[in-house]
Amino acid sequence: MPDQDLRSFLAEYGESHPDDVTTIEAPLSMAEDITAVVWELADRDRHELLRFTNVGDKGTTVVTNMFASRPRIEHMLGAPAGGLHERYEDLAAGAVAPEVLEDGPVLENLIRGEDLDLNALPLLTHFASDSGPYITSGIIVAEDPEMGRGNLSYHRAAVVSRTGLATSLHSRGDLWRMLRGAEARGEPLPVAMVIGAHPLFMLAASARVSVDERDIAGGLFEAPLEVVRTPAYGIRVPASAEYVLEGTIDPADDVAEGPFGEFSGYSSDRSTRDLIEVETILHRNNPLWVDIVGGNSNEHLNLARVPREAEMIRKLRERFATVRAVHYPNSGAHFHCYVAVEQQRAGEARQIMLALLGWDPYLKTVVAVDDDINLTDDSAVLWALATRFQPDRDVFVVDGLPGSPLDPSSSVDGSTARMALDATRGADFDAIPIEISDGAMERARALLDG
């Protein structure tokens, strides 16, 4: 049962995986330097957890890239290699309500009134194309009287005044629905933004499900999430969070927001232009600043898609015994999905793709392949498409569906079409893949390795 403190995780991981943590002590600016380091490392196929100990004038410690590697997420969950999705779903199924504590480290410092100035927070600018510095790891907690439950979701946020944060609810998930409820009641919606918490809490927060993700965090921890109540609205937030910003969103407010470098790989100003009016800042002593790398970084994509892939695999397997694997490739942002099928009946792959396109609102293209294709290898999937697929026979398109407004090719409100490509072999397929015997390969290796 893991300790729920981010700092305990960092200490444990640094000890158990020293080669997978890089600490950079050189002074770096708040603008772009950290993103550039992450991008350069990724070009070298390096995805380690990063700690920068001297960022900006105040020498802030920034922790980032925590979710950039799937093996690291396996470690967080205690999953065996290759067993990420099953382990996530097993743990998430044990969802349990949080436990309220009287006190916790996040209550060590409380700032409100005249002393409150959001400009004092160490926000980073991620891309040259961004409108300015952004909070990228902010998880908004809201508790809704009508839904009868709470919700966690990530929302980018920029400081627009001493107390104002501009944010966007463009994914139109539960928080957006809660805000519509508040609008109908003519009330502002109380919210608390968590910045920096244990990675299992952060992973749970990215699930797009109709369950209070704090309960899922409890499932992942195998123990109730330890929470304290925020001072003004009593919102239950992780007791050992690094920062919590508490306030309200008034549905009537409208504030300019963006552009910001999004998971699509584009700088986007498509935004719902919401304003969080912050009343209280809570933070620990010597708080760490946790950043999520913006853009279509491994970290940003992994964080959202690991819970998504796990959910899709579970749902598909409940209905279709022939599904072998599901993978959302980096190259597709969140818009592509590959599914491996051991097809037993004609049309089965098409039906499976219909299910995926119906369940996941972000998906635009699904490719079904046979289970001899390695889904994590884009060129293998494209080879199947090149050799097992006929455009007049193996494609179908459904149009006029709600999708992601962050896809620049969609309409401004995110309407999109979806496409299924069936690159499975089909009953009449009789081509024989080329083969090299194991013996010949072993001799080649011996020859080349000396």
Ligand SMILES: Cc1cc2nc3c(=O)[nH]c(=O)nc-3n(C[C@H](O)[C@H](O)[C@H](O)COP(=O)(O)O)c2cc1C
């Ligand atoms: C790192 C990260 C950043 C995100 N930023 C935003 C954002 O700025 N605005 C938004 O509407 N959704 C954003 N999302 C997506 C929502 O957090 C996600 O769709 C949410 O969990 C919706 O689920 P829910 O319906 O359970 O609330 C982000 C997701 C991740 C992982």
